[in-house]
Amino acid sequence: MNQKESLRIKRHRRVRGRITGTADRPRLNVYRSLTHIYAQLIDDEQGCTLAAISSVQPAVRSHIKNGGNVEGAKAVGKLVAQVAKEKGIQTVVFDRGGYKYHGRVRALAEGAREGGLSF
Numbered sequence: 001m002n003q004k005e006s007l008r009i010k011r012h013r014r015v016r017g018r019i020t021g022t023a024d025r026p027r028l029n030v031y032r033s034l035t036h037i038y039a040q041l042i043d044d045e046q047g048c049t050l051a052a053i054s055s056v057q058p059a060v061r062s063h064i065k066n067g068g069n070v071e072g073a074k075a076v077g078k079l080v081a082q083v084a085k086e087k088g089i090q091t092v093v094f095d096r097g098g099y100k101y102h103g104r105v106r107a108l109a110e111g112a113r114e115g116g117l118s119f
Contacts, residue, residue: 008098008099010098011098015095015096015097015098016095020045021042021043021044021045021092021093022043023043023045024089024091025089025091025092026041026043026089026092026093027041027042027044027092027094028080028092028095028112028117028119029042029095029097030094030096030097030099030108031097032097032099032105033068035067035068036055036067036072037054037055037067037068037072037076037104037108038052038053038054038055038056038076039052039053039054039077039112040053041087041089050087050089051080051083051084051087053079053080053083054067054076055072055075055076059079060075063075068104070103070104071107073103073104073105073107073108073111074111075111076108076111077107077108077110077112077113078115080108080111080112080115080117081112081113081114081115084112084115084117085116085117089117090118091117091118091119092117092118092119094119096109
């Protein structure tokens with residue numbers, strides 16, 4: 001693991017010490033790779049993932065050409081909001097995963113807000 005990644009994990013652990021997800025307000029976790037973006041709705045009290053969406057899934061791939069850009073992240077955010085609404089979730093706690101709130105992470109958050117999630 002290089003220094004940049006180890007510093008991101010350190011930031012992520014620090015953020016995770018402050019926020020937790022519950023059943024009615026789960027944690028929206030973001031992971032970003034070079035080619036794709038992933039989002040999960042997590043209930044930390046039960047220790048389970050309520051929903052997992054990524055730019056790899058066929059539902060997202062049919063709408064976008066590339067999953068590693070801002071448009072792909074926005075599409076994933078909208079799909080996360082749609083899945084959350086189907087499960088009766090209105091509000092979430094946003095966990096940026098140690099990344100800066102910029103670019104793809106910000107686009108995912110804005111897409112989720114446009115889809116109807118509040119955080």
